[in-house]
């Protein structure tokens with residue numbers, strides 16, 4: 001296998017006619033990283049991946065793979081390989097010929113390319129099926145063949161476009177573990193497009209959250225989850241309440257603000273100009289119920305819904321200017337002092353759990 005390469009995306013944009021799919025993004029993906037491009041449909045993930053692969057031209061900016069600027073190179077000359085969502089296997093060819101296809105294009109003789117294809121099928125534990133056609137395989141097996149076909153070119157980076165989306169939920173989780181194992185054992189750079197935050201959290205060393213053609217945050221999964229950079233990231237990753245308001249002042253290392261249409265709250269952060277818009281995030285599992293909050297660090301919520309989830313209970317509450325506030329508490333805490341729909345309950349959190357979010361799009 002070849003070595004891994006860093007991918008350097010410098011001020012890259014992609015414009016299709018009047019649509020700007022990717023707007024001036026810059027990103028360094030260190031060599032050997034498992035990187036997930038994460039975001040909702042239409043945010044520009046696939047366009048970014050296809051520009052790295054060379055399947056889409058770059059409207060402006062440059063992409064470097066290792067020391068080579070690949071911006072104007074054709075896909076086969078970049079040192080990347082792409083695995084497509086639908087696997088794009090040739091139905092009329094057996095697995096060996098499917099896997100060997102790119103070597104045939106390169107002019108390698110039949111014996112050599114078939115031997116190498118068999119090696120790749122062995123790596124993916126698919127050699128027993130070598131003479132079958134794709135239609136005679138399960139979804140998970142087809143995915144392994146698609147991986148073998150992508151990896152046969154010894155790429156420095158493997159690009160995967162929603163590789164797990166065609167699989168059923170059970171297989172998805174199994175193949176996810178296999179992808180991670182494969183990346184770790186090969187040590188090459190993986191760039192994996194997904195709209196599932198769970199998938200990205202499970203796989204990535206580096207999560208790149210995209211929204212509307214731009215990067216909202218690029219950081220390891222734990223940082224993205226614990227310190228979401230923007231309201232979009234906090235909402236998209238889930239398990240956070242986002243509250244918007246306007247700054248009124250500061251106190252004891254906290255920014256004090258008025259909730260839009262509601263009371264006054266505080267959050268850890270530097271003083272900001274009075275009147276400035278502010279978004280804060282509060283983890284749903286870091287809220288205590290039934291405890292009087294410190295000034296600005298909680299409110300009285302009216303319980304709107306209760307969902308029992310086994311180990312935890314999910315409460316939804318409303319407050320002045322706060323439409324939907326979620327609290328996840330341990331089942332034992334809930335059942336030791338149960339509350340009912342319609343009850344008014346104090347909700348409280350600590351200063352460090354109220355995070356001021358950045359404002360990328362304002």
Ligand SMILES: Nc1ncnc2c1ncn2[C@@H]1O[C@H](COP(=O)(O)OP(=O)(O)OP(=O)(O)O)[C@@H](O)[C@H]1O
Nearest residue numbers: 016019020021040041042043044045046047048195
């Ligand atoms: N060939 C094209 N011509 C015109 N517009 C395009 C083309 N490809 C993509 N777009 C537009 O560019 C934007 C980004 O698309 P892209 O496929 O990169 O998003 P995505 O995040 O991968 O979405 P999905 O998860 O749905 O695949 C969208 O608004 C899309 O409609």
